[in-house]
Amino acid sequence: MAETFYCAYCSQPNVLFVDPSAGRLQSYVEDCQVCCRPNVLTITWDEAQETYWIESMPESDWS
Numbered sequence: 001m002a003e004t005f006y007c008a009y010c011s012q013p014n015v016l017f018v019d020p021s022a023g024r025l026q027s028y029v030e031d032c033q034v035c036c037r038p039n040v041l042t043i044t045w046d047e048a049q050e051t052y053w054i055e056s057m058p059e060s061d062w063s
Helices: none
Strands: 002-006 011-018 023-031 038-046 052-058
Touching: 002 038, 002 052
Parallel strands: none
Antiparallel strands: 002 011, 023 038, 038 052
16 A cells, blocks of 8 residues: 655655555664664554555654
8 A cells, every 4th residue: 555754854745655564553763765864663554544644754753
């Protein structure tokens, strides 16, 4: 399922493919396709909207 997130560093849109079999809540690091910096993505399935909600934060802020 193709979804878009905005880079936490350069704010550019990035397309990624979410794997629905990985569950309703997912978290992993994805490099920006524009600036190549690492973004920690938290991906949540929004059942009401039938779409994924993607939050991006800089890897340096993640603990």
